[in-house]
Amino acid sequence: ADQIRVAIAGYGNLGRGVEAALRQNPDMQLVGVFSRRDPESVTLLDPSVPVYAMSEVETFKDEVDVMVLCGGSKTDLPEQGPHLAQFFTTVDSFDTHATVNDYYAALDAPAKKAGTVAMMSIGWDPGLFSLNRAFGEAVLAEGETYSFWGKGLSQGHSQAVRSVEGVKKGVQYTLPSEDAIARVRSGEQPTLSTREKHVRECYVVLEDGADADAVREAIVTMPHYFAEYDSVVHFIDDDTFAREHTAMPHGGFVIRSGVTGDGNRQSIEYSLKLDSNPEFTASALVAYARAAYRMAKRGESGARTVFDVAPGLLSPKDPAQLRKELL
Numbered sequence: 001a002d003q004i005r006v007a008i009a010g011y012g013n014l015g016r017g018v019e020a021a022l023r024q025n026p027d028m029q030l031v032g033v034f035s036r037r038d039p040e041s042v043t044l045l046d047p048s049v050p051v052y053a054m055s056e057v058e059t060f061k062d063e064v065d066v067m068v069l070c071g072g073s074k075t076d077l078p079e080q081g082p083h084l085a086q087f088f089t090t091v092d093s094f095d096t097h098a099t100v101n102d103y104y105a106a107l108d109a110p111a112k113k114a115g116t117v118a119m120m121s122i123g124w125d126p127g128l129f130s131l132n133r134a135f136g137e138a139v140l141a142e143g144e145t146y147s148f149w150g151k152g153l154s155q156g157h158s159q160a161v162r163s164v165e166g167v168k169k170g171v172q173y174t175l176p177s178e179d180a181i182a183r184v185r186s187g188e189q190p191t192l193s194t195r196e197k198h199v200r201e202c203y204v205v206l207e208d209g210a211d212a213d214a215v216r217e218a219i220v221t222m223p224h225y226f227a228e229y230d231s232v233v234h235f236i237d238d239d240t241f242a243r244e245h246t247a248m249p250h251g252g253f254v255i256r257s258g259v260t261g262d263g264n265r266q267s268i269e270y271s272l273k274l275d276s277n278p279e280f281t282a283s284a285l286v287a288y289a290r291a292a293y294r295m296a297k298r299g300e301s302g303a304r305t306v307f308d309v310a311p312g313l314l315s316p317k318d319p320a321q322l323r324k325e326l327l
């Protein structure tokens, strides 16, 4: 069968991860990468794959089956998502939890008008963790749901740090409260505020001449990303950054702790341990690109999330083969 023609819009950690993930999915082919930077300055894993200027993207409307949007949620996707949904079926990892319904609406209109599928918030949180929260709450009607991340590097929060004026390089690590985890795992079902569950620790290399206090203030007061947490900002030099902050491990777990109808205690847990947050997220994007392609092909259009995707559509196996994995 013909391969699914995939392209990447935005080449950062996630874009590189999608290029790598496509190598593991022979039913798909990377036909090109689109960047806002000078294509000559963008180095791919595979130099034979063409890099185009983002400004040319519309002319590839009929050459691409699925466009994977790898821009940042804070500064890129709100503009690129609705724009590109006019020309392509898209998949993205939008993760600004507070504005998810605004983004859904901003994608749904152009996608419905163009007859494309705009699949949003794919990855692990939002994404696979979202699914497991929904499963847990549907099955254990009486209980509490908790999500814990880290210790690890949040790409969304790191990109948000990098979007602050005066920041040359930046990363953010999320640290879960061990006390909160112990209370949840004991079955206590505590009510925990956002601030009680995680702290956020940033490492920043400043642009020459930037004001450290102004940068720290801009980060720790940033709505949706840092303001609701106790956050710390450390300033380091380029060498320290290169030596200590280039890996992107992460992980976490979703737990649903509750009781069933006759009072028996039940607990569901789904966890991830990731050496590379971007490569894992990209692998989820590629699996959902397969589903988006199939849904668009059968005539669906508009915005979709993981809640709208039948799991079988993710699999490269044919349905009969997949059914053998039912047990």
Ligand SMILES: NC(=O)C1=CN([C@@H]2O[C@H](COP(=O)(O)OP(=O)(O)OC[C@H]3O[C@@H](n4cnc5c(N)ncnc54)[C@H](OP(=O)(O)O)[C@@H]3O)[C@@H](O)[C@H]2O)C=CC1
Residues within 6 Å of the ligand: 009, 010, 011, 012, 013, 014, 015, 034, 035, 036, 037, 054, 070, 071, 072, 073, 074, 076, 093, 094, 095, 096, 121, 122, 123, 124, 125, 126, 127, 155, 156, 157, 159, 160, 162, 277, 278, 281
């Ligand atoms: N749902 C989930 O579970 C997850 C979601 N995410 C999301 O993925 C988003 C992207 O993360 P990530 O790939 O780490 O972000 P990056 O900062 O690496 O890349 C974001 C964009 O910045 C541009 N860029 C990349 N490198 C450079 C550079 N050296 N100089 C200038 N511009 C550059 C690229 O656009 P261009 O090529 O056009 O210049 C790229 O698309 C995050 O904001 C987060 O929201 C991430 C992990 C998990």
Ligand SMILES: N[C@@H](C[C@H]1CC(C(=O)O)=NO1)C(=O)O
Residues within 6 Å of the ligand: 095, 124, 125, 126, 149, 150, 152, 153, 154, 155, 156, 157, 173, 174, 250, 277
């Ligand atoms: N979207 C996150 C994926 C997980 C990690 C996270 C956090 O550390 O706050 N929240 O969700 C990311 O960009 O890495």
